[in-house]
Amino acid sequence: MGNNERTETKKFSGRRKVKPKSIAVVNERCTGCGGSPVCKIYCPVDNCIAAIPAQEYPLTRVRMDPLKCIGCKRCIAHGPGGLLLEGCPWDAIMMIPTPQWEKRNHPLPY
Numbered sequence: 483m484g485n486n487e488r489t490e491t492k493k494f495s496g497r498r499k500v501k502p503k504s505i506a507v508v509n510e511r512c513t514g515c516g517g518s519p520v521c522k523i524y525c526p527v528d529n530c531i532a533a534i535p536a537q538e539y540p541l542t543r544v545r546m547d548p549l550k551c552i553g554c555k556r557c558i559a560h561g562p563g564g565l566l567l568e569g570c571p572w573d574a575i576m577m578i579p580t581p582q583w584e585k586r587n588h589p590l591p592y
């Protein structure tokens with residue numbers, strides 16, 4: 483079994499229990515990975531990262547659900563020495579502290 487298959491079969495689909503310390507946000511460097519988003523494969527939460535329909539993306543190609551993100555940082559994971567292992571290859575994801583995210587957007591219920 484390939485690594486991608488293994489991670490795809492273990493997605494968390496329940497409601498998160500606590501508000502995370504930080505929330506993943508995509509930036510304008512997102513390319514959509516040619517239609518197969520790497521971040522979506524490695525995110526452990528079901529439907530947390532969604533592809534944006536073509537007519538909606540002037541700058542980014544995916545969107546993170548702030549109500550589902552658990553702040554695990556797997557979508558930005560790098561190995562020792564900065565080697566890319568499983569995160570976004572384009573540095574297109576930023577982890578925003580949750581209080582900062584809420585100040586910019588709206589309070590999160592959990």
Ligand code: SF4
Nearest residue numbers: 512513515519521570
């Ligand atoms: S955020 Fe990064 S890994 Fe995810 S689709 Fe965009 S470029 Fe690809």
Ligand code: SF4
Nearest residue numbers: 525551552554555557
């Ligand atoms: S921080 Fe974790 S839960 Fe949030 S989008 Fe990245 S991989 Fe998914």
